[in-house]
Amino acid sequence: MLTHAIRFSAHGGPEVLRWEALELPDPGPGEIRIRHHAIGVNFIDTYHRTGLYPVSLPSGLGQEGAGVVEAVGPGVTEFRPGDRVVYCGGSLSPVGAYSEVRNFPAERAVRLPDDISFETAAAVMLKGLTAQFLVRRTHRVQPGDTVLIHAAAGGVGLLLVQWAKRLGATVIATAGNDEKAELVRAHGADHVIVYTRENFTERTRALTNGRGVDVVYDSVGRATFLGSLDSLRPLGLMVSFGNASGKVEPFDIGLLAQKGSLFLTRPTLFTYIAEREDLLAMAEELFTALRDGWLDVQIGQRFPLSQATEAHRALESRRTTGATLLLP
Structure with a gap:
């Protein structure tokens, strides 16, 4: 045909x-x-x-x-x-x-x-299943967790915000402008950082009293990768699941030790x-x-x-x- x-x-x-x-x-x-x-x-x-x-x-x-x-x-x-x-x-x-x-x-x-x-x-379907495995399997979000979600106004980001809140997490989210920030806030984010005028790492540290978050969900890639690592608590988990700003540059894995014995994963939906x-x-x-x-x-x-x-x-x-x- x-x-x-x-x-x-x-x-x-x-x-x-x-x-x-x-x-x-x-x-x-x-x-x-x-x-x-x-x-x-x-x-x-x-x-x-x-x-x-x-x-x-x-x-x-x-x-x-x-x-x-x-x-x-x-x-x-x-x-x-x-x-x-x-x-x-x-x-x-x-x-x-x-x-x-x-x-x-x-x-x-x-x-x-x-x-x-x-x-x-x-x-x-693709975005929802991605959000599902990220908060239910890659890191099983529990009540009391604090999570950082980048690109939170995007297709996966908005679903992640809602799912993490449903599971009892405190959600810190980033967005590119005030309009997107309002959208993210309306979908349950506790704190929204407009990254075009705020340093998201410094703001995340301030919001967590210096502790850092339990997990970062980062679909942005190159532009946010190192800042995301700096936003984690010791033993925190960095979930890098996208490259919207470009592929993450090769780096010395010793950084994970220096920044608090961090965990790093690069999952894909299709494995799950x-x-x-x-x-x-x-x-x-x-x-x-x-x-x-x-x-x-x-x-x-x-x-x-x-x-x-x-x-x-x-x-x-x-x-x-x-x-x-x-x-x-």
Whole structure:
């Protein structure tokens, strides 16, 4: 069947993205064909586009989508045409969510409950599961913990703030301007640092009476890495899970000893959901949080699928808040 998708043939800036027609074959063994109703845009997509996380070219793009199953391939028994599904890709499945229709491994898809919209699902699946594993598994946030969350007005950041507060933590968050700071505060942060005019390390130390925080969740990367280490208490945990400002420079691991026998981890969602039973259990916890009403998903921007270039420009220029969607 003929369909359209965003593809690219060279690594580079948003301008390398192209809206192309392509012929989609029938789903193969173990695959389902999904017609997208909403597609999530994530910072990892820019890493694939630029080559920071290389993909074989030419390539599609995108890891997260929600839609309806149109056909199933040989051997698929869990899904049937008409089922609502959502997915967030990963190392076990190909990129290519920026498309009207695609074939996708059935074992990596999750049935979408009827009471959760396609837009909410596409906005929250990758980011929500990321927030879930960060506060429930990478560091099990406990009542009384104090956490520092960078880029707190972003898609993952806003969910992290809410989830950490739900688990009883004191949340210190950073944001780039007053408007974003108000958004973060409205979602439960106890303290918000506008990093463009305050030194977040000094402010964090002041807020914790010099002690430092138990854990830092840092998706910014190069610009905040050393300051994040300096914000931790002795034996604190640095969770570096993104590179929005660029890849972290190599450093002497002796710094971890000098700064208080610190712990450092660089986790990825796709390790945590590699086993299907983990994927389904984490998704169910996420869906329950949405149903219970305490997890608010902010969709800040919507772009037509064909305008993915503009979505990437907005994301990389820090002009977005919450989740960004592409709509076929």
